[in-house]
Amino acid sequence: MAKVIKLRKGLDINLKGKATKETASISCPGEYALIPDDFCGVKPKVVVKEGDAVQVGDALFVDKLHPEVKFVSPVSGIVSMVERGERRKLLSIRVKADGKQEARQFLSSDAKGDVKALMLESGLFAFLRQRPYDVVANPDDKPKAIFVSAFNSMPLSQDFEYVLAGQETEFQLGISALATLAKVYLGVSAKQNAKALTEAKDCEVNIFDGPAPAGNVGVQINHVNPVNKGEVVWTMGAEEVIFLGRLMKNGKVDFTRTIALAGSEVKAPKYYKMIVGQKLTTLLDGKIHADGARIINGNVMTGLKTTAEGFLGAHATEVNVIPEGDHADEMLGWIMPRFNTFSTHRSYFSWLLGRKKEYIIDARVKGGERHMIMSGEYDKVFPMDIYAGYLVKAIIAGDIDRQEALGIYEVAPEDFAIAEFVDSSKLELQRIVREGLDILRKENA
Secondary structure (H helix, E strand, O other), rough: OEEEEEOOOOOOOOEEOOOOOOOEEOOOOEEEEOOHHHHOOEEEEEOOOOOOEEEEOEEEEEEEEOOOOOEOOOOEEEEEEEEOOOHOOOOEEEEEOOOOOOOOOOOHHHHHHHHHHHHHHHHHHHHEEEEEOOOOOOOOOOOOOEEEEEEOOOOOOOHHHHHHOOOHHEEEHHHHHHHHHHHHEEEEEOOOOOOHHHHHOOEEEEEOOOOOOOOOOOHHHHHOOOOOOOOOEEEOOHHHHHHHHHHHHHHOOOOOOEEEEEEEEOOOOOEEEEEEOOOOOHHHOOOOOOOOOOEEOOOOOOOEOOOOOOEEEOOOOOEEEOOOOOOOOOOOOOHOOOOOOOOOOOOOOHHHHHHOOEEEEOOOOOOOOOOOOOOOOHHHHHOOOOOOHHHHHHHOOEEEEEEEEOOOHHHHHHHHHHHHHHOOOOOOHHHHHHHHHHHHHHHHH
Protein backbone atom coordinates (compact mmCIF):
# COMPACT_ATOMS: atom_id res chain seq x y z
CA MET A 1 0.00 0.00 0.00
CA ALA A 2 1.31 3.47 -0.87
CA LYS A 3 2.69 5.57 1.97
CA VAL A 4 0.71 8.74 2.73
CA ILE A 5 2.80 11.75 3.76
CA LYS A 6 0.83 14.60 5.35
CA LEU A 7 2.30 18.08 4.92
CA ARG A 8 1.01 20.95 7.02
CA LYS A 9 3.32 23.78 5.97
CA GLY A 10 2.64 25.62 2.74
CA LEU A 11 0.10 27.94 1.16
CA ASP A 12 -2.59 27.38 -1.44
CA ILE A 13 -3.29 30.48 -3.53
CA ASN A 14 -6.64 30.27 -5.28
CA LEU A 15 -6.28 32.36 -8.45
CA LYS A 16 -9.00 33.11 -10.97
CA GLY A 17 -8.63 31.66 -14.45
CA LYS A 18 -8.08 27.92 -13.99
CA ALA A 19 -8.07 25.92 -17.21
CA THR A 20 -11.27 24.00 -17.85
CA LYS A 21 -10.93 20.34 -18.76
CA GLU A 22 -11.29 20.82 -22.48
CA THR A 23 -8.51 20.31 -25.01
CA ALA A 24 -8.12 22.06 -28.35
CA SER A 25 -5.53 21.73 -31.10
CA ILE A 26 -3.81 24.68 -32.73
CA SER A 27 -2.00 25.06 -36.04
CA CYS A 28 1.60 23.83 -36.12
CA PRO A 29 3.28 25.45 -39.16
CA GLY A 30 5.76 28.23 -38.47
CA GLU A 31 8.99 28.71 -36.59
CA TYR A 32 10.07 26.69 -33.58
CA ALA A 33 13.01 27.34 -31.25
CA LEU A 34 15.16 25.29 -28.92
CA ILE A 35 16.54 27.57 -26.18
CA PRO A 36 19.72 26.50 -24.33
CA ASP A 37 18.77 28.52 -21.22
CA ASP A 38 15.87 26.10 -20.70
CA PHE A 39 18.49 23.47 -19.87
CA CYS A 40 20.30 24.79 -16.83
CA GLY A 41 23.98 23.96 -16.41
CA VAL A 42 24.69 23.28 -20.09
CA LYS A 43 27.45 24.85 -22.20
CA PRO A 44 25.98 24.53 -25.70
CA LYS A 45 27.94 23.67 -28.85
CA VAL A 46 26.00 24.11 -32.10
CA VAL A 47 26.17 21.12 -34.47
CA VAL A 48 24.01 22.51 -37.31
CA LYS A 49 24.16 25.60 -39.50
CA GLU A 50 21.53 27.78 -41.07
CA GLY A 51 19.91 26.12 -44.06
CA ASP A 52 20.40 22.55 -42.82
CA ALA A 53 17.45 20.18 -43.15
CA VAL A 54 16.57 18.36 -39.91
CA GLN A 55 14.15 15.68 -38.81
CA VAL A 56 12.43 15.34 -35.46
CA GLY A 57 15.15 13.96 -33.18
CA ASP A 58 18.17 15.35 -35.04
CA ALA A 59 20.66 17.11 -32.76
CA LEU A 60 20.76 20.92 -32.88
CA PHE A 61 23.38 21.38 -30.17
CA VAL A 62 25.28 19.32 -27.60
CA ASP A 63 26.82 19.97 -24.21
CA LYS A 64 30.51 20.90 -24.54
CA LEU A 65 31.39 19.09 -21.31
CA HIS A 66 29.39 15.98 -22.20
CA PRO A 67 29.00 15.84 -26.00
CA GLU A 68 26.97 12.65 -25.71
CA VAL A 69 24.11 14.73 -24.23
CA LYS A 70 22.17 15.93 -27.28
CA PHE A 71 19.44 18.53 -27.61
CA VAL A 72 17.28 17.68 -30.56
CA SER A 73 14.84 19.34 -32.92
CA PRO A 74 11.14 19.05 -31.93
CA VAL A 75 10.03 19.39 -35.57
CA SER A 76 11.23 18.57 -39.07
CA GLY A 77 12.17 21.42 -41.38
CA ILE A 78 15.00 23.83 -42.14
CA VAL A 79 17.29 25.52 -39.61
CA SER A 80 16.30 29.16 -40.13
CA MET A 81 18.43 30.93 -37.51
CA VAL A 82 21.24 30.37 -35.04
CA GLU A 83 20.57 33.32 -32.75
CA ARG A 84 23.40 34.71 -30.64
CA GLY A 85 23.55 37.54 -28.12
CA GLU A 86 26.29 39.39 -26.29
CA ARG A 87 29.72 37.72 -26.35
CA ARG A 88 28.28 35.26 -28.86
CA LYS A 89 26.10 33.57 -26.26
CA LEU A 90 23.76 31.10 -27.96
CA LEU A 91 20.21 32.34 -27.41
CA SER A 92 18.25 29.93 -29.59
CA ILE A 93 18.29 27.69 -32.63
CA ARG A 94 15.20 28.15 -34.76
CA VAL A 95 13.69 25.67 -37.18
CA LYS A 96 11.16 26.53 -39.88
CA ALA A 97 8.72 23.61 -39.74
CA ASP A 98 7.74 21.88 -42.97
CA GLY A 99 4.52 20.48 -41.47
CA LYS A 100 5.49 16.89 -42.25
CA GLN A 101 6.91 15.94 -38.85
CA GLU A 102 9.31 13.44 -40.38
CA ALA A 103 10.96 11.77 -37.40
CA ARG A 104 14.24 9.97 -37.05
CA GLN A 105 13.78 6.31 -36.15
CA PHE A 106 15.50 5.18 -32.96
CA LEU A 107 15.81 1.74 -31.47
CA SER A 108 12.92 0.98 -29.14
CA SER A 109 11.94 -2.39 -27.70
CA ASP A 110 15.18 -4.08 -28.77
CA ALA A 111 17.22 -1.48 -26.91
CA LYS A 112 15.48 -1.58 -23.53
CA GLY A 113 18.60 -3.08 -21.99
CA ASP A 114 20.49 0.17 -22.61
CA VAL A 115 17.97 2.87 -21.85
CA LYS A 116 20.60 5.48 -21.03
CA ALA A 117 22.23 5.14 -24.47
CA LEU A 118 18.81 5.40 -26.13
CA MET A 119 17.93 8.51 -24.12
CA LEU A 120 21.26 10.14 -24.93
CA GLU A 121 20.94 9.47 -28.65
CA SER A 122 17.31 10.64 -28.85
CA GLY A 123 17.77 13.80 -26.77
CA LEU A 124 15.49 12.68 -23.95
CA PHE A 125 18.37 12.52 -21.49
CA ALA A 126 18.37 16.33 -21.62
CA PHE A 127 15.05 16.28 -19.72
CA LEU A 128 16.64 14.56 -16.73
CA ARG A 129 17.68 16.96 -13.98
CA GLN A 130 19.84 16.20 -10.99
CA ARG A 131 20.03 17.17 -7.36
CA PRO A 132 22.31 18.71 -6.19
CA TYR A 133 22.41 21.93 -8.25
CA ASP A 134 19.14 21.41 -10.22
CA VAL A 135 20.91 21.15 -13.58
CA VAL A 136 20.80 18.74 -16.52
CA ALA A 137 21.93 15.34 -15.25
CA ASN A 138 25.50 14.15 -15.70
CA PRO A 139 25.46 10.87 -17.66
CA ASP A 140 28.63 9.75 -15.84
CA ASP A 141 26.87 9.77 -12.46
CA LYS A 142 25.18 6.81 -10.85
CA PRO A 143 22.04 8.19 -9.16
CA LYS A 144 20.75 6.59 -6.00
CA ALA A 145 17.17 7.25 -7.12
CA ILE A 146 14.98 8.91 -9.74
CA PHE A 147 12.02 11.03 -8.59
CA VAL A 148 8.92 11.85 -10.61
CA SER A 149 6.15 14.10 -9.29
CA ALA A 150 2.77 13.41 -10.89
CA PHE A 151 1.19 16.68 -9.75
CA ASN A 152 1.88 20.38 -9.43
CA SER A 153 0.28 22.13 -6.47
CA MET A 154 1.11 25.69 -7.58
CA PRO A 155 -1.78 28.00 -8.57
CA LEU A 156 -3.11 27.71 -12.16
CA SER A 157 -1.03 24.58 -12.69
CA GLN A 158 -1.71 21.79 -15.16
CA ASP A 159 -3.92 18.91 -13.95
CA PHE A 160 -1.68 15.97 -14.85
CA GLU A 161 -4.39 13.40 -14.12
CA TYR A 162 -6.44 14.99 -16.92
CA VAL A 163 -3.41 15.11 -19.23
CA LEU A 164 -2.61 11.48 -18.49
CA ALA A 165 -5.98 10.18 -19.74
CA GLY A 166 -5.38 8.10 -22.88
CA GLN A 167 -1.61 8.04 -22.32
CA GLU A 168 -1.45 5.58 -19.43
CA THR A 169 0.48 2.98 -21.44
CA GLU A 170 3.18 5.45 -22.47
CA PHE A 171 3.50 6.71 -18.88
CA GLN A 172 4.03 3.20 -17.52
CA LEU A 173 6.55 2.42 -20.28
CA GLY A 174 8.45 5.55 -19.30
CA ILE A 175 8.46 4.64 -15.60
CA SER A 176 9.63 1.11 -16.40
CA ALA A 177 12.42 2.46 -18.60
CA LEU A 178 13.64 4.79 -15.83
CA ALA A 179 13.56 1.88 -13.39
CA THR A 180 16.39 0.24 -15.35
CA LEU A 181 18.62 3.20 -14.40
CA ALA A 182 17.78 3.50 -10.68
CA LYS A 183 14.97 3.03 -8.18
CA VAL A 184 12.02 5.24 -9.15
CA TYR A 185 9.89 7.13 -6.62
CA LEU A 186 6.57 8.42 -7.90
CA GLY A 187 4.88 11.24 -5.98
CA VAL A 188 1.08 11.31 -6.25
CA SER A 189 -1.45 13.75 -4.81
CA ALA A 190 -4.04 12.61 -2.31
CA LYS A 191 -6.63 14.08 -4.71
CA GLN A 192 -5.56 11.87 -7.64
CA ASN A 193 -7.37 8.59 -8.23
CA ALA A 194 -6.10 7.34 -11.60
CA LYS A 195 -4.92 3.73 -11.31
CA ALA A 196 -2.06 4.51 -13.69
CA LEU A 197 -0.67 6.63 -10.85
CA THR A 198 -1.78 4.94 -7.63
CA GLU A 199 -1.02 1.43 -8.95
CA ALA A 200 2.00 2.24 -11.13
CA LYS A 201 4.49 -0.61 -11.49
CA ASP A 202 8.31 -0.65 -11.24
CA CYS A 203 8.32 2.23 -8.76
CA GLU A 204 7.55 3.17 -5.18
CA VAL A 205 4.39 5.28 -4.96
CA ASN A 206 4.16 7.90 -2.22
CA ILE A 207 1.00 9.95 -1.68
CA PHE A 208 1.38 13.58 -0.58
CA ASP A 209 -1.44 15.43 1.14
CA GLY A 210 -0.94 19.11 1.79
CA PRO A 211 -0.80 22.63 0.36
CA ALA A 212 1.66 24.01 -2.18
CA PRO A 213 4.52 23.31 -2.66
CA ALA A 214 3.66 19.66 -1.91
CA GLY A 215 3.91 18.86 -5.63
CA ASN A 216 7.52 20.03 -5.89
CA VAL A 217 9.85 17.13 -6.46
CA GLY A 218 12.34 18.69 -4.03
CA VAL A 219 9.79 18.50 -1.21
CA GLN A 220 9.14 14.87 -2.06
CA ILE A 221 12.85 14.03 -2.10
CA ASN A 222 13.26 15.65 1.32
CA HIS A 223 10.51 13.51 2.85
CA VAL A 224 11.30 10.21 1.13
CA ASN A 225 15.04 9.92 0.48
CA PRO A 226 17.01 13.10 1.28
CA VAL A 227 20.15 14.03 -0.63
CA ASN A 228 23.38 14.09 1.37
CA LYS A 229 26.73 15.50 0.27
CA GLY A 230 28.28 13.23 -2.35
CA GLU A 231 24.94 11.71 -3.38
CA VAL A 232 23.04 12.30 -6.62
CA VAL A 233 19.38 11.86 -7.47
CA TRP A 234 17.74 12.49 -10.83
CA THR A 235 14.32 13.96 -11.47
CA MET A 236 12.03 14.03 -14.49
CA GLY A 237 8.76 15.78 -15.21
CA ALA A 238 5.66 13.58 -15.38
CA GLU A 239 4.80 14.57 -18.95
CA GLU A 240 8.43 14.06 -19.96
CA VAL A 241 8.08 10.48 -18.70
CA ILE A 242 5.35 10.18 -21.35
CA PHE A 243 7.88 11.46 -23.93
CA LEU A 244 10.13 8.57 -22.93
CA GLY A 245 7.24 6.11 -23.07
CA ARG A 246 6.43 7.21 -26.63
CA LEU A 247 10.03 6.60 -27.60
CA MET A 248 9.98 3.12 -26.04
CA LYS A 249 6.69 2.33 -27.77
CA ASN A 250 7.20 3.79 -31.24
CA GLY A 251 10.94 4.30 -31.55
CA LYS A 252 10.41 7.99 -32.37
CA VAL A 253 10.66 11.25 -30.46
CA ASP A 254 7.41 13.17 -29.95
CA PHE A 255 7.55 16.36 -27.89
CA THR A 256 3.83 17.11 -27.99
CA ARG A 257 2.58 18.54 -24.69
CA THR A 258 -0.87 19.35 -23.33
CA ILE A 259 -0.48 22.95 -22.14
CA ALA A 260 -2.79 24.68 -19.67
CA LEU A 261 -3.46 28.21 -20.90
CA ALA A 262 -4.70 29.85 -17.70
CA GLY A 263 -4.97 33.12 -15.83
CA SER A 264 -7.46 35.91 -15.21
CA GLU A 265 -6.50 37.67 -18.48
CA VAL A 266 -7.35 34.64 -20.65
CA LYS A 267 -10.79 34.76 -22.27
CA ALA A 268 -11.45 31.02 -22.17
CA PRO A 269 -8.82 29.15 -20.11
CA LYS A 270 -8.38 25.56 -21.27
CA TYR A 271 -5.86 23.02 -22.54
CA TYR A 272 -4.06 23.05 -25.89
CA LYS A 273 -1.88 20.54 -27.70
CA MET A 274 1.49 22.14 -28.43
CA ILE A 275 5.02 21.06 -29.32
CA VAL A 276 8.03 22.10 -27.27
CA GLY A 277 9.50 25.27 -28.78
CA GLN A 278 6.31 26.29 -30.58
CA LYS A 279 5.79 30.03 -31.05
CA LEU A 280 3.38 31.44 -28.48
CA THR A 281 1.50 33.58 -31.00
CA THR A 282 -0.13 30.36 -32.24
CA LEU A 283 -1.51 29.90 -28.72
CA LEU A 284 -2.28 33.46 -27.62
CA ASP A 285 -3.69 35.26 -30.68
CA GLY A 286 -7.22 36.47 -29.85
CA LYS A 287 -7.32 34.70 -26.48
CA ILE A 288 -6.19 37.49 -24.11
CA HIS A 289 -8.33 40.30 -22.71
CA ALA A 290 -5.77 43.14 -22.61
CA ASP A 291 -2.57 44.05 -24.39
CA GLY A 292 -0.84 45.06 -21.14
CA ALA A 293 -1.01 41.63 -19.56
CA ARG A 294 1.97 39.72 -18.11
CA ILE A 295 2.60 36.58 -20.17
CA ILE A 296 4.44 33.90 -18.24
CA ASN A 297 6.21 31.01 -19.94
CA GLY A 298 5.51 28.34 -17.36
CA ASN A 299 3.74 28.55 -14.03
CA VAL A 300 2.71 31.88 -12.52
CA MET A 301 4.97 31.25 -9.49
CA THR A 302 8.07 29.85 -11.19
CA GLY A 303 7.89 30.71 -14.90
CA LEU A 304 9.64 33.42 -16.91
CA LYS A 305 8.18 36.65 -18.24
CA THR A 306 7.89 36.50 -22.02
CA THR A 307 5.96 37.97 -24.96
CA ALA A 308 3.63 36.53 -27.56
CA GLU A 309 6.67 36.36 -29.85
CA GLY A 310 8.38 33.97 -27.47
CA PHE A 311 8.55 30.19 -27.68
CA LEU A 312 7.13 27.48 -25.42
CA GLY A 313 9.77 26.50 -22.86
CA ALA A 314 11.20 23.00 -22.86
CA HIS A 315 9.85 22.23 -19.37
CA ALA A 316 6.75 24.47 -19.43
CA THR A 317 3.44 22.76 -18.71
CA GLU A 318 1.44 26.01 -18.51
CA VAL A 319 1.29 29.43 -20.07
CA ASN A 320 -0.19 31.83 -17.53
CA VAL A 321 -1.46 35.34 -18.25
CA ILE A 322 -2.16 37.78 -15.40
CA PRO A 323 -2.58 41.58 -15.15
CA GLU A 324 0.65 43.58 -15.21
CA GLY A 325 -0.72 46.07 -12.67
CA ASP A 326 1.17 49.08 -14.05
CA HIS A 327 -1.89 51.32 -13.96
CA ALA A 328 -3.53 50.02 -10.78
CA ASP A 329 -4.81 52.73 -8.44
CA GLU A 330 -5.79 51.64 -4.94
CA MET A 331 -7.24 54.36 -2.77
CA LEU A 332 -5.65 54.43 0.71
CA GLY A 333 -3.51 51.38 -0.16
CA TRP A 334 -3.41 48.60 2.41
CA ILE A 335 -5.48 50.61 4.92
CA MET A 336 -8.72 49.88 3.03
CA PRO A 337 -10.70 46.88 4.41
CA ARG A 338 -10.73 45.03 1.09
CA PHE A 339 -12.72 41.88 0.28
CA ASN A 340 -11.20 41.12 -3.15
CA THR A 341 -7.51 41.27 -2.30
CA PHE A 342 -5.54 38.23 -1.13
CA SER A 343 -3.37 38.50 1.97
CA THR A 344 -1.44 35.86 3.88
CA HIS A 345 -1.49 37.96 7.05
CA ARG A 346 -5.24 38.70 7.22
CA SER A 347 -4.52 42.35 6.43
CA TYR A 348 -7.84 42.48 4.58
CA PHE A 349 -11.30 41.20 5.39
CA SER A 350 -11.11 38.81 2.44
CA TRP A 351 -9.96 36.03 4.77
CA LEU A 352 -13.52 35.89 6.14
CA LEU A 353 -14.76 34.60 2.76
CA GLY A 354 -12.94 31.27 3.06
CA ARG A 355 -10.48 29.40 0.86
CA LYS A 356 -12.80 28.85 -2.09
CA LYS A 357 -12.83 32.49 -3.13
CA GLU A 358 -10.84 33.14 -6.32
CA TYR A 359 -8.56 36.15 -6.52
CA ILE A 360 -7.04 38.22 -9.29
CA ILE A 361 -3.42 39.03 -8.43
CA ASP A 362 -1.29 41.21 -10.68
CA ALA A 363 2.47 41.26 -11.19
CA ARG A 364 3.25 44.17 -8.84
CA VAL A 365 5.74 43.61 -6.03
CA LYS A 366 3.75 45.95 -3.76
CA GLY A 367 6.72 47.27 -1.85
CA GLY A 368 10.44 47.76 -2.27
CA GLU A 369 13.35 45.46 -1.46
CA ARG A 370 14.52 46.03 2.11
CA HIS A 371 16.64 44.45 4.80
CA MET A 372 15.94 40.77 5.38
CA ILE A 373 13.49 40.29 8.22
CA MET A 374 13.97 37.05 10.20
CA SER A 375 10.31 36.70 11.14
CA GLY A 376 9.82 32.99 10.48
CA GLU A 377 7.68 33.71 7.41
CA TYR A 378 9.57 31.23 5.25
CA ASP A 379 9.30 28.39 7.75
CA LYS A 380 5.49 28.64 7.83
CA VAL A 381 5.25 27.81 4.12
CA PHE A 382 8.42 25.73 3.59
CA PRO A 383 7.58 22.05 4.17
CA MET A 384 11.16 20.75 4.10
CA ASP A 385 13.43 19.86 7.00
CA ILE A 386 15.54 22.92 6.22
CA TYR A 387 15.84 26.34 7.86
CA ALA A 388 14.99 28.31 4.74
CA GLY A 389 15.72 31.77 6.16
CA TYR A 390 19.16 30.82 7.43
CA LEU A 391 19.98 29.06 4.16
CA VAL A 392 19.11 32.20 2.17
CA LYS A 393 21.30 34.29 4.50
CA ALA A 394 24.20 31.86 4.03
CA ILE A 395 23.83 32.10 0.24
CA ILE A 396 23.81 35.91 0.34
CA ALA A 397 26.87 35.87 2.60
CA GLY A 398 28.69 33.37 0.38
CA ASP A 399 29.28 30.98 3.30
CA ILE A 400 29.63 27.67 1.47
CA ASP A 401 30.22 25.53 4.58
CA ARG A 402 27.10 26.96 6.16
CA GLN A 403 25.09 26.38 2.96
CA GLU A 404 26.13 22.73 2.90
CA ALA A 405 25.22 22.28 6.57
CA LEU A 406 21.81 23.85 5.99
CA GLY A 407 20.87 21.53 3.10
CA ILE A 408 21.52 23.43 -0.13
CA TYR A 409 22.15 20.16 -1.98
CA GLU A 410 18.46 19.29 -1.67
CA VAL A 411 16.84 22.49 -2.91
CA ALA A 412 16.01 24.12 -6.23
CA PRO A 413 14.80 27.67 -6.91
CA GLU A 414 11.19 26.51 -7.35
CA ASP A 415 11.12 25.27 -3.76
CA PHE A 416 11.33 28.90 -2.61
CA ALA A 417 8.50 30.20 -4.82
CA ILE A 418 5.86 30.28 -2.07
CA ALA A 419 8.34 31.72 0.42
CA GLU A 420 9.15 34.44 -2.11
CA PHE A 421 5.45 35.22 -2.45
CA VAL A 422 4.97 35.80 1.29
CA ASP A 423 8.34 37.49 1.88
CA SER A 424 7.94 40.91 3.57
CA SER A 425 11.49 41.80 2.50
CA LYS A 426 10.56 41.46 -1.20
CA LEU A 427 13.73 39.47 -1.93
CA GLU A 428 14.07 37.55 -5.19
CA LEU A 429 14.59 34.25 -3.40
CA GLN A 430 14.49 32.06 -6.51
CA ARG A 431 17.20 34.14 -8.18
CA ILE A 432 19.32 34.12 -5.00
CA VAL A 433 19.08 30.33 -4.69
CA ARG A 434 19.89 29.83 -8.39
CA GLU A 435 23.00 31.99 -8.06
CA GLY A 436 24.02 30.14 -4.91
CA LEU A 437 23.69 26.75 -6.60
CA ASP A 438 25.72 27.94 -9.59
CA ILE A 439 28.54 29.22 -7.37
CA LEU A 440 28.56 26.02 -5.33
CA ARG A 441 28.70 23.92 -8.50
CA LYS A 442 31.75 25.86 -9.73
CA GLU A 443 33.46 25.46 -6.37
CA ASN A 444 32.94 21.69 -6.41
CA ALA A 445 33.81 21.20 -10.09
